[in-house]
Amino acid sequence: MKTYLVIGNPIGHSLSPLIHNYWFKKYKFVNYFYEKRKVDEEDLEKIVNAVRKNELRGVNVTVPFKQKIIPHLDGLDYTAEKTQSVNTLLKKDNRVVGFNTDSIGFYATLLKKYGYETTDNFKFFVIGAGGVTSSIIDGIGEANKIYVTNRTKFRSKELKKKFPKIEIIDWGTKPPICDIVINTTSVGLTKNENLKIDFSDYLNNKHTLFYDLIYNPKETNFLKNAKSRGNKIMNGQMMFLYQAQASFKLWTDVNPEINDEIIKILD
Numbered sequence: 591m592k593t594y595l596v597i598g599n600p601i602g603h604s605l606s607p608l609i610h611n612y613w614f615k616k617y618k619f620v621n622y623f624y625e626k627r628k629v630d631e632e633d634l635e636k637i638v639n640a641v642r643k644n645e646l647r648g649v650n651v652t653v654p655f656k657q658k659i660i661p662h663l664d665g666l667d668y669t670a671e672k673t674q675s676v677n678t679l680l681k682k683d684n685r686v687v688g689f690n691t692d693s694i695g696f697y698a699t700l701l702k703k704y705g706y707e708t709t710d711n712f713k714f715f716v717i718g719a720g721g722v723t724s725s726i727i728d729g730i731g732e733a734n735k736i737y738v739t740n741r742t743k744f745r746s747k748e749l750k751k752k753f754p755k756i757e758i759i760d761w762g763t764k765p766p767i768c769d770i771v772i773n774t775t776s777v778g779l780t781k782n783e784n785l786k787i788d789f790s791d792y793l794n795n796k797h798t799l800f801y802d803l804i805y806n807p808k809e810t811n812f813l814k815n816a817k818s819r820g821n822k823i824m825n826g827q828m829m830f831l832y833q834a835q836a837s838f839k840l841w842t843d844v845n846p847e848i849n850d851e852i853i854k855i856l857d
Contacts, residue, residue, distance in 0.1 A: 591621050591622075591623055592619075592621060592622045592623070592647045593623055593624075593625070593645070593646055593647060594610060594622070594623070594624040594625075594646065594647055594648045594649065594650075594841065595624070595625060595626070595627050595637070595646055595648075595649045595650070596624070596625075596626045596627070596649070596650040596651075596652060597626075597627050597628075597629045597633075597637060597649060597650070597651055597652070597655060598626075598628070598629070598651070598652035598653055598654070598655060599628050599629060599630060599653075599654065599655075600628065600779065601626045601627065601628045601629075601652070602626075602628075603779055603804075603806045604626045604652065604806075605805070605806055605830070605856055606624065606626060606650055606834060607624050607625055607626055608855055608856070609830075609831070609834050609852065609855070609856070610624035610834065610838060611623065611624050612852060612855055613838055613844075613846040616846070617842070617844050617846065619842065622647075629655075631655070631658055634655060634658060634659050634662050635662050637649060637659075637662075637679075638659070638662040638663060638679070638686050641679050641680075641681050641686045642681065642686050644681065646679075647681075647841065648678070648679060648680055648837070648840075648841040649678070649679040650677055650678055650679075650834075650837055651676055651677050651678070651679065651688075652677065653720065653721060653722070653776055654720070654721065655721070656675045656676055656677055656692075656720075656721030656722060657674055657675060657676075657721045658721075659676050659679075659688065660674065660676055660688060662686075663676070663679070663686050663687065663688045664685035664686050664687060665685050665686075665687045665688070666687065666688045666689075667687060667688070667689045667690065669689070669690040669693050669694070669725075669728065670688045670689055670690040672724075672728060672752070673690055673693060673724035673725050673727075673728050673752070674724060674752065675690055675692065675721050675722060675724050675725050676688030676689065676690060677689070677690060677691055677692050677722075677725075677833065677837070678690070678691050678836075678837045678840060680840050680841060689837075689840060690725055691832075691833040691834075691836035691837050691840070692722055692725035692726075692729070692829070692833050693725040693726075693728040693729045694729070694832065694833070694836050695729070695829040695830070695831075695832035695833030695834075695835075695836065696725065696726050696729030696730075696829050696832075696833075697729040697730075697731065698828075698829075698832040699824075699828045699829045699832060700729070700730070702828065703799075703824070707732075709730070709732075709733060709769070709770070710731075710732040710733065710734070711733075711734045712733055712734055712768075712769035712770055713733070713734050713735040713736075713737070713765070713766065713767075713768040713769050713770075714730055714733055714735070714736045714737065714768055714769070714770050714771075714772065715737045715739075715759075715764070715765055715768040715770070715771045715772070716736060716737065716738045716739075716756075716772050716774060717739055717740075717771070717772065717773045717774060717775060717785060717787070718740055718773065718774035718775035719738060719740035719742075719745035719746045719748070719749045719774075720745070720774060720775065720776075722774055722803065723738070723749060723774045724749060724752055724753070726772060726774055726803070727749070727752075727753050727756060728753075735757065735765075735768075736753075736755060736756045736757070737756070737757050737758075737759050737765040737768065738750075738756045738757070738758055738759065739758070739759040739760070739761050739763075739787075740761065741761050743758070743760070743761075746758045762786075762787070764787070764788070764789075764791070767791065767792070767795070767798065768798065769797065769798060769799070770798065770799045770801055771789070771792075771798060771799070771800045771801065771816075772801045772802075772803070773785060773800075773801070773802045773803060773804070773810070773812050774803050776804070777810075777812070778802060778804045778807070778810030778811060778812055779804060779807075779810075781807070782811075783810075783811065784811045784812075784815075785811075785812055789815070789816070789819065790819075792816070792819055792821055793819050793820065794819070794820045795819070795820065795821055796820055796821070796822065797822075798821050798822065799821070799822040799823070799824060800812065800813060800816035800821050800822065800823050800824075801823075801824045801825075801826075802823075802824075802825050802826060803826040803829065804825060804826055805825050805826040805827040805829075805830045805856070808825055808827070808857075809823075809825065810825075813825060827853070827856060830856075831848050831852065831853075831856075832848070835848055
């Protein structure tokens with residue numbers, strides 16, 4: 591049995607096993623199995639060693655370990671190095687290497703919705719400065735302006751060292767009206783959680799897209815509130831699928847199809 595994992599804490603919300611096990615079956619990878627595992631920070635070294643010993647053939651990494659896993663690895667790919675965020679592990683030439691497929695996943699989502707270069711003149715408001723946020727900023731690429739806010743300013747300042755182009759906004763204050771507002775925090779994974787930011791000035795704004803990286807639940811309070819104001823909304827489902835597609839290709843050299851059937855599985 592060739593075993594693959596997604597690790598995180600919490601991990602119950604993850605639908606990664608549904609997707610990867612579907613693809614393993616579809617592309618006839620016999621005795622390949624993908625499961626989710628809740629781990630603590632002290633378990634990370636053991637996970638990496640299991641990849642090194644071929645006990646695990648591949649691992650996806652989710653919150654809160656995308657940065658914390660890095661010291662245990664033998665190397666990083668270009669995007670993981672740039673963003674200091676890892677979501678995929680692979681043994682390559684006897685080294686356990688960390689890859690970042692979140693960035694390409696978010697870029698592909700923007701591309702599908704808006705097309706090439708359309709967002710170059712957009713203003714983005716990014717909420718959060720955690721492990722995945724650097725991937726989102728990298729995925730945005732060119733933009734008119736990228737504003738970032740986070741509860742703790744230290745993490746925002748660390749992010750600005752990687753991406754000097756961003757503008758840090760104090761928590762609770764807001765930038766001018768933006769074209770896309772992105773929640774990169776985990777607020778919303780629990781049913782009654784709310785981001786305490788006042789978006790009343792977006793009332794009846796049919797242009798702005800409110801985007802939540804969370805895909806399960808399908809509509810967080812962040813998205814429900816945006817919909818009730820008349821804003822466009824999108825959850826993280828397509829980014830999740832695109833990053834999973836890139837991870838699967840790294841592990842198997844097969845580029846799996848994202849079709850209506852796989853979206854139905856998630857729904």
